[in-house]
Amino acid sequence: MTGTIETSRLTLRPMTAADADFLFDLFGRPEVARWSRQGIPMVNRDEAVARIAGQPERIGDHPAAGIFLVSAGEVPVGTVVLVPIPSSAGLDRDDMEIGWHFHPDVWGSGYATEAAQALVGRAFAAGIPELYAVTDPDNAPSQAVCRRLGMTDLGLRADWYDCELQAFRLDHPRRTSSRVC
DSSP: OOSOEEOSSOEEEEOOGGGHHHHHHHHTSHHHHTTSSSOSOOOSHHHHHHHHHTHHHHHOSOTTOEEEEEEETTEEEEEEEEEEEOBOTTOOOOEEEEEEEEOGGGTTSSHHHHHHHHHHHHHHHTTOOEEEEEEOTTOHHHHHHHHHTTOEEEEEEOSBTTSOEEEEEEEOHHHHHTOOO
16 A cells, blocks of 8 residues: 555645654644553653654554555645554454544644545555544544544444543444345
């Protein structure tokens, strides 16, 4: 699959070391970092450099997977991920996660939904049967994005990341249409 994805307003491309300043700015903000897996703001640029360097391991080997910088024109506005989601201890799951973090200056612009829709298309074109999104139970804005994507609310689940999260699932359209009730 190609690395870059274009939508009507956005460009999604794999992150590079040159994106460390933006990543540090984004995850150095408490209002963004609180919803991240780490939960606390980055305190120096080296953390962003290390996170970018660790992305190949996080992405895994599925050809559709990736961690992408999202830009509106030439301006970076956020990140989106399509990655394997780590199962909680004692569970043997093999699921793919879709997720997003955007700069507060663009919250409410529809960019998260637009970028996530592009990743949904990428995932389903590559044959991924279903996608999961997990959010902090208090993260109503991300949960609203999940609903706009047509994801099913699974309620609070502890299947991933060894903690209880609000979980959502989106089935591949062919999988849904072939289900027998």
